[in-house]
Amino acid sequence: MEVRQVDAKQGWQWIVTGFLIFRQVPLTWIVLCTTLLLIAATLSLIPVAGQFIFTLLSPVFLAGLMIGCKALEQGDKLEITHLLAGFRHTSGPLITIGGIYLVGQVLILGVFMLVGGNVLMDLLIDGKRVDENELKNVSGDMLSASLVALMLSIPLMMAAWFAPLLVIFKDMPALDAMRISFFACLKNIVAFQIYAVILIVLTIVAAMPYGLGLFVLVPTMFASIYASYRDIFTDDVVESTGADSSDVRPG
Secondary structure, three states: OOOOOOOOOHHHHHHHHHHHHHHHOHHHHHHHHHHHHHHHHHHHOOOOHHHHHHHHHHHHHHHHHHHHHHHHHOOOOOOHHHHHHHHHOOHHHHHHHHHHHHHHHHHHHHHHHHHHHHHHHHHHHHOOOOOHHHHHHHHHHHHHHHHHHHHHHHHHHHHHHOHHHHHHHHOOOHHHHHHHHHHHHHHOHHHHHHHHHHHHHHHHHHHOOOOOOHHHHHHHHHHHHHHHHHHHOHHHHHHHHOOOOOOOOOO
């Protein structure tokens, strides 16, 4: 499968296109994302297992939203039922992606604890006092652990970014989809860096007015995932959706 290398400016264009997709049916998008948030909140009430379950199912929910984006591109309606559409389309590989991502998160957490987390946990559990030098050492260990965890998390996110879309649009096995997703992100790393920086800034701005801006930003972010996929795998998406090139299109 050919993976396009796009210009760095496309990182911004994906967000713009995501907003245009959101603007078509803003109320439906807000209801969809709010429903997803409520599902996550409900599962979080289950100690430990709830977070694991949501992580496993996240690629399925994401796939449903991407199917909704495809429907909009083809001139159809975005419906609330699209949130569950992933369960009707190859849910097995999607849950496998969630499982691999979950295992990766657990391993990264283990590395974090190994590098610096144990020191902090000892302080919190034992409640012992530390002098200024010990506090500096703990802070240094925590910073090192956080940097290591971040460096390990980025490749995991890259592998999971396009994987659900490759499964539902190209009928790929989970491992192949994650491998191609990783190399697609790596090939377009500059555009993704710009995309990430802009999203961070927009998140800060959106959170300022009592978080109300997140009602726009979160759906825009989901739609931008589809925009980035369509941009990097243009020929594949056009073939699978049958959409005309004049439809919503990044760049």
